[in-house]
Amino acid sequence: MTGPQPDPAPHPAPGAAGPRHLVVVGGGMVAQRLVEALRARDDAGAWRISVFAEEPRKPYDRVALTSYFSARDPEELTLGDPALWDDELVTLHRDCKVTEIDRQARTVTDRLGRVHAYDELVLATGSSAAMPPIPGNELPGVFVYRTIDDVAALRGWVEEKRASGEVALREGGTFERPVRGAVIGGGLLGLEAAGALKALGAQATVIQFGTHMMDAQIDLGGGQALKRLINDMGIAVRCSSATQEMKVSRTTGHVGRLDFGDGGRLDVDVVVVATGVRPRDELARTAGLEIGARGGAVVDLGCRTADEHVWAIGEVACIEGRCIGLVAPGYAMAEVVADRLLGGEATFPGADTATKLKLQGVDVASFGDAFARTEGAMELVYADPVAGVYKKLVLSDDARTLLGGVFVGDATPYASLRPMVGAELPGDPGAFLLPEGGGCAPALELPDDATVCSCNNVSAGTIRGAVTEHGCTDLAGVKACTKAGTSCGSCLPLVKKITTAELTRAGVEVSNALCEHFDMSRAQLFDAVRVADLHTFSEIIGRFGRVPEPVADTEGAVLVRDAGRGCDICKPVVASVLASLGNGHILDGEQATLQDTNDHVMANMQKDGTYSVVPRVPGGEITPDGLLVIGQVAKDFGLYTKITGGQRIDMFGARIEQLPHIWRRLVEHGFESGHAYGKSLRTVKSCVGSTWCRFGVQDSVGMAVELELRYRGLRSPHKLKLGVSGCARECAEARGKDVGVIATDKGWNMYVGGNGGFTPRHAQLLAEDLTSEELIRTIDRFLMYYIRTADRLQRTAAWVEDFEGGLDAIREVILEDSLGIGADLDAAMVGHVGAYEDEWRAVLEDPEKLRRFGSFVNAPAEPDPDLAYVTERGQIRPATAAERAAALESARAAGNDPVPAGPVVIAGSTLEVRR
Amino acid sequence: MSAVSHAPSTGADPDDVGEWERICLLRDLLVERGVAALVGGVQVALFRLPGDEVRAVQQRDPFSGANVMSRGIVGTRGGVPTVAGPMYKQVFDLATGRCLDKVGFEPVAGLAEDLVTWPVEVRAGVVHVGARPAVTVPAADVDLDAR
Numbered sequence A: 001m002t003g004p005q006p007d008p009a010p011h012p013a014p015g016a017a018g019p020r021h022l023v024v025v026g027g028g029m030v031a032q033r034l035v036e037a038l039r040a041r042d043d044a045g046a047w048r049i050s051v052f053a054e055e056p057r058k059p060y061d062r063v064a065l066t067s068y069f070s071a072r073d074p075e076e077l078t079l080g081d082p083a084l085w086d087d088e089l090v091t092l093h094r095d096c097k098v099t100e101i102d103r104q105a106r107t108v109t110d111r112l113g114r115v116h117a118y119d120e121l122v123l124a125t126g127s128s129a130a131m132p133p134i135p136g137n138e139l140p141g142v143f144v145y146r147t148i149d150d151v152a153a154l155r156g157w158v159e160e161k162r163a164s165g166e167v168a169l170r171e172g173g174t175f176e177r178p179v180r181g182a183v184i185g186g187g188l189l190g191l192e193a194a195g196a197l198k199a200l201g202a203q204a205t206v207i208q209f210g211t212h213m214m215d216a217q218i219d220l221g222g223g224q225a226l227k228r229l230i231n232d233m234g235i236a237v238r239c240s241s242a243t244q245e246m247k248v249s250r251t252t253g254h255v256g257r258l259d260f261g262d263g264g265r266l267d268v269d270v271v272v273v274a275t276g277v278r279p280r281d282e283l284a285r286t287a288g289l290e291i292g293a294r295g296g297a298v299v300d301l302g303c304r305t306a307d308e309h310v311w312a313i314g315e316v317a318c319i320e321g322r323c324i325g326l327v328a329p330g331y332a333m334a335e336v337v338a339d340r341l342l343g344g345e346a347t348f349p350g351a352d353t354a355t356k357l358k359l360q361g362v363d364v365a366s367f368g369d370a371f372a373r374t375e376g377a378m379e380l381v382y383a384d385p386v387a388g389v390y391k392k393l394v395l396s397d398d399a400r401t402l403l404g405g406v407f408v409g410d411a412t413p414y415a416s417l418r419p420m421v422g423a424e425l426p427g428d429p430g431a432f433l434l435p436e437g438g439g440c441a442p443a444l445e446l447p448d449d450a451t452v453c454s455c456n457n458v459s460a461g462t463i464r465g466a467v468t469e470h471g472c473t474d475l476a477g478v479k480a481c482t483k484a485g486t487s488c489g490s491c492l493p494l495v496k497k498i499t500t501a502e503l504t505r506a507g508v509e510v511s512n513a514l515c516e517h518f519d520m521s522r523a524q525l526f527d528a529v530r531v532a533d534l535h536t537f538s539e540i541i542g543r544f545g546r547v548p549e550p551v552a553d554t555e556g557a558v559l560v561r562d563a564g565r566g567c568d569i570c571k572p573v574v575a576s577v578l579a580s581l582g583n584g585h586i587l588d589g590e591q592a593t594l595q596d597t598n599d600h601v602m603a604n605m606q607k608d609g610t611y612s613v614v615p616r617v618p619g620g621e622i623t624p625d626g627l628l629v630i631g632q633v634a635k636d637f638g639l640y641t642k643i644t645g646g647q648r649i650d651m652f653g654a655r656i657e658q659l660p661h662i663w664r665r666l667v668e669h670g671f672e673s674g675h676a677y678g679k680s681l682r683t684v685k686s687c688v689g690s691t692w693c694r695f696g697v698q699d700s701v702g703m704a705v706e707l708e709l710r711y712r713g714l715r716s717p718h719k720l721k722l723g724v725s726g727c728a729r730e731c732a733e734a735r736g737k738d739v740g741v742i743a744t745d746k747g748w749n750m751y752v753g754g755n756g757g758f759t760p761r762h763a764q765l766l767a768e769d770l771t772s773e774e775l776i777r778t779i780d781r782f783l784m785y786y787i788r789t790a791d792r793l794q795r796t797a798a799w800v801e802d803f804e805g806g807l808d809a810i811r812e813v814i815l816e817d818s819l820g821i822g823a824d825l826d827a828a829m830v831g832h833v834g835a836y837e838d839e840w841r842a843v844l845e846d847p848e849k850l851r852r853f854g855s856f857v858n859a860p861a862e863p864d865p866d867l868a869y870v871t872e873r874g875q876i877r878p879a880t881a882a883e884r885a886a887a888l889e890s891a892r893a894a895g896n897d898p899v900p901a902g903p904v905v906i907a908g909s910t911l912e913v914r915r
Numbered sequence B: 001m002s003a004v005s006h007a008p009s010t011g012a013d014p015d016d017v018g019e020w021e022r023i024c025l026l027r028d029l030l031v032e033r034g035v036a037a038l039v040g041g042v043q044v045a046l047f048r049l050p051g052d053e054v055r056a057v058q059q060r061d062p063f064s065g066a067n068v069m070s071r072g073i074v075g076t077r078g079g080v081p082t083v084a085g086p087m088y089k090q091v092f093d094l095a096t097g098r099c100l101d102k103v104g105f106e107p108v109a110g111l112a113e114d115l116v117t118w119p120v121e122v123r124a125g126v127v128h129v130g131a132r133p134a135v136t137v138p139a140a141d142v143d144l145d146a147r
Helices: A029-041 A067-071 A082-086 A148-164 A188-199 A220-232 A282-286 A327-341 A414-420 A460-468 A475-482 A492-505 A522-532 A537-544 A570-580 A589-594 A597-601 A624-636 A656-668 A700-711 A772-789 A796-802 A806-815 A822-835 A839-844 A847-853 A881-893
Strands: A020-025 A047-052 A090-093 A098-102 A107-110 A115-117 A120-123 A127-129 A142-144 A166-168 A174-176 A180-184 A203-207 A235-238 A243-248 A255-260 A265-267 A270-273 A277-279 A310-312 A355-359 A362-368 A378-384 A389-395 A402-408 A451-453 A611-613 A640-643 A649-654 A681-686 A720-725 A739-744 A747-752 A764-770 A868-872 A875-878 A904-907 B020-025 B035-039 B042-048 B054-058 B073-077 B080-084 B091-093 B099-101 B120-123 B126-130
Touching (some): A020 A029, A020 A115, A029 A327, A082 A090, A148 A166, A148 A270, A180 A188, A220 A362, A220 A389, A220 A402, A255 A270, A460 A492, A522 A772, A537 A570, A570 A589, A611 A656, A624 A649, A649 A656, A656 A839, A739 A772, A764 A772, A772 A806, A796 A806, A839 A847
Parallel strands (some): A020 A047, A180 A270, A720 A739
Antiparallel strands (some): A107 A115, A243 A255, A255 A265, A355 A362, A362 A402, A378 A389, A640 A649, A739 A747, B020 B126, B035 B042, B080 B091
């Protein structure tokens, strides 16, 4: 039953009133995609959609299930725009399995016995985890790995086992017996499950029936390289092993041992079975639909079953004679059905079974004819057993056309080669396999129809069109326009490459220029200044500034002859670069003229031109005496106080000439600048941690204080915020920070690239279970590398995203020192730590700098006469224009001087304000 | 009024300037770092340029209403000396006071987008500012009453 059917799309019944009813059975990723695609294209509102989901939640990103272990927040697995489910034409029935289909009556019955009529029915019931008939597979402690609930149950079990394995020692303290885990099945899912067990702090052994892991995707050579990499992660691997029985533990009644066919045994506390999936075709069977030989509802290339009103998509669909357990082909089927429901003729384009495994530290990818099954196919192999790298290209018999490939240990070429399947490779194919720098791979020009983003089915041509037709000028624009790279993100480097190439071709200058004074980007300028060893703005603009073409006025006199004197864009950049390279106080000499608004007087300018003052409170830890000092200072200077999001206290309403007096008091009592004004380290937020908290596993406050004191004063391309949480409950919200540190019972997990603000981002995992020393060295390098290479005002999230090769490439630089700059970065941070001085204390000791804080050059202590305040909730705030006008009016009416001298409280003056 | 030169330190007619007020010494001013001054009770921002010329513009930032212009970054645009408003980063020509770039903002109600300028003279190392604002070439209509 293949090929398009004679009767194409279902047409609206003549005279039918209102939209037709589409019932979708199943609430997984593919169902979500169908609803999304249909709602995006059904402008006329011809369809209303009811989705029946068995799980009690919205469709979620099952592919990212493993991340649930680190995130613990189901919200993180949210798919697409949640507003989809608020659409009035869409109804999601959660926890509402469909139990019966009546094809004659065109109705479905849900588990509550309610009957729903449909015009068209789509089966998207997916798969269930297969449970092989091994004796003992029903024992407590045996899990599958398919849903959030499976994962949550597994986590609960491991945590319970760990708690019960804790033994109090006679000499005090406890000993923890490690939880022993096994995963049956060495495929994609099994490796994910093993990674998850490790993340939970359990031991993991992978049991594989075949000769090597991932034997459906990669060949034996690749499998051997993979085994080495997996072993390096602390995961044991047992290949060619048939599990004969799962034995019960007599003491617990739980699963306790695995017995293998070769007589081997393995003691276990938990078993995860990941041997594959079976299509959930029971509804299709009872409804009498045709079922494939290995299960699944048989559909044609239009995804329709033999019943013209019933369709099947995703893993439950048996298309081209098989069920496909990958999400990308499922998405393609959803798009086909959406098109057909709207009268289109789309057909399934064939499955792209390319896979890329994203397990911490391990790169595995396979695509096309990975096993060289094509007649006459040639295999080109590069293997470096020492580095754990195996790369193979499969080529046609003339060694020109690319048929497929396998990458283990280094999947860099995957993104650019996968879309080239079936095309001729330019030049020597071997160049694509050599390590970077070892050879020069020719530039690939992808055909327009090559798929670049297989998650969202975006072709190279669509990406080019985003630039040429839709006027996108950067990666962010192309992503928003085409959806390319918005799901798994593995294609982003390629999307960026195509975008840049197309922009260049379109004559759009991809300009890195900072401003009219410098043609360089911030990163280029940083290197230039460092290498040329320059220390003032005048030297820098004289050496690297852009000298414009001479312009003559009408009388022939040349008007512009040099690079000028900079501007409010390049001067703060140069100020930041000079500060990062250690050039003394930011208000020294010419540097003082480069500082942006807040750095200009080392305080934060507010709307009326007064400032706010924030002393450093490292880690948010403050003594009662410290609180009293801040309180008294605020009271004495009449300042408004508010607690900041970074766990410190902000004092508002300080006039420029008051700043030194306020700081003299603060410095006398041991406070120092909090750098709330700088593009620099702000705070290291922390939860209370193991010193007080019943749940804390590490001293998060101690670590936060140490980090804040280490990085205080560190100038950077944008502000930097850090956070430290004492356990996985994450009370410090560290994953919302540029660097987030979360305690584990073995050390610290380090996340990078988070931020709040306009585009909130969650930080991503960079490294796990670091010791305190490793953690600090890794943060040192991450921050220093960011400071040296990021663009102006680019926060870490955008820097990581734009970085060639993404987070993986950054990890290589920082943890594996792939560029050989580790020692240099370390030395730079040591230099920073050694050179730190409190900027405010230094100003107070320098009469020349102090003089600049006068309000007027000819009346340095005279307050700005235009400042006016009202009181609200017991504190001052700047008066609004209307309040000023009203006060002026009433003063005039009373015959008073209408221009009061000095800042005044003009309304609600119940508060005595000494200003 | 006659059209006077828009370079206040050189071409202003003394009749237009009125009295000169002695403000400070030239060496009190750092090159490219502004200060505020009171000129006849009015707040003025003074800037010393690399050639030791001094410019004076209104201290009030038209786009925020706050008295902060002296705290802006001094630079050049196309070779012309400029100051950027510290609040919302509009760029002003320091010689004429003209707003060269509104960066998408509008001035607060009652204020013109351009800055009023004052004539400045440096005599024997002492900075003098004319008591009456200079009138710029009417490239933009300057509303003096708005100050």
